[in-house]
Amino acid sequence: MLRRFVARSIELTKKALSPDMIYPPSERELFRFASESDLRRWVVYSDSQYGGQTEASLSLNVDGRNTTGVFAGHLSTEISEGKGGSLARATRLKRSGFTGVRTADGEGVMDLEPFNTIAMRIHGDGRWYICSLRTDSWVNTPGTGQYNTWQAYIIAPKDRWAVVKVPLDRYMLTWRGKFLKTGMEMNPARVVGMGWSLAANGGPGEGVSGPGPFRLELDWVQGLRE
Template sequence: MSRFRSLLQASVNATKKALTWNVEEWVPPAEKHIFKFHSKEDLKKWHLYSDSEYGGLSSASLEIPDKEDGSDCTGIFSGNLSVDLSEGSKWNISRSGFCGMRSKKFDGFIDLDGYDAIALRLRGDGRCYISTIYTENWVNSPGQAEDNSWQAFVFAPKDSWYTAKASPTTSIDIPLARYLPTWRGNVIDVEMEMNPGRVLGMSLSVNAEGGAVGAKSGAGDFRVEIDWIKALRLP
């Protein structure tokens, strides 16, 4: 009888262990690094764009400074926003004054299934930036053959890393539910759901006008330091 109980207990323990392994494999880690900005190699994964491609006069750069004191390096996205057009421009654009940085195409997808939010660690200039997620166009929208794009505003506090939770390492957390479907920068009124398992890339951009109430706006210089971008599972 004792031998039978031992075999039964061993079987129960083995089953519990197997179930634990399966749960651990199914539940993703609490956070997942998507992009980091700690070296020049990290910056090669991004490209810049601005209204200058359409006759505007805005400019942008993405750099990482060399620090002799050995402190951690972070990427700096900066430039100048202009609402003017170059003389003799052949383009008829409805608005200028925008710059952005977008991740380059890569093989495969970023799988964010199981995650609830995007986190960015930023130190900004008081402007409002736009975080964009590009997903595979699995829902055919009228007249839209490009990737689906989803956008949310990001306020970058001036001269300090974001410290909403009184911690110098706390980031700006944006629930995925706050990202709205857009078409060429405008929110569209369609029934769509993001497919977080098929993320094709991301971008961070800034406009001269618009954004959160109280945020800095208008033409002029912009500058934001970016440490990393992660996906989070919220409690």
């Protein structure tokens, strides 16, 4: 415990003396979706891992001089027949109709403390998506795989490009998809992952929902100080 406290103290001291803290940048590019190597930093998941039939992929889209990433597929609430008894099928049924894309493990730590907003340039389909950030916390030991997950709803504008901005204070702590009212604040200096997800049941307001095709085109993600 003492060793962890000393290491953390040294880390904070070095950080306080860094140029970014003395002259914080107004923006920083966090991710771009312009090449196959960019896309290899991301992992796609869906209910198909639990017996569902949702299909999803992340691929490159080249349009003239602009190359972007496309997270797309087909949301399904159907359940595959076969393995397991009735209890296993019921468990899978509760998990159907969702998919997402997240940064791969081992991406390292993003220090977002100089910023107060996440900005993303996206081209959507009118569906609600959940934008997620994963952070280490003061409680969990960094590198143990125990993280806090913070989520915020965004709506992807239909059939047009837009820069969507999400203030960091809009992200709420969640546990297994449920928002928690704990009063805990995000630690923006220890962001270890990011992602987007969606479910067939839609979001908190009007928008496209239900099973069917989805498509979220991604250009870049930035940290902003506004």
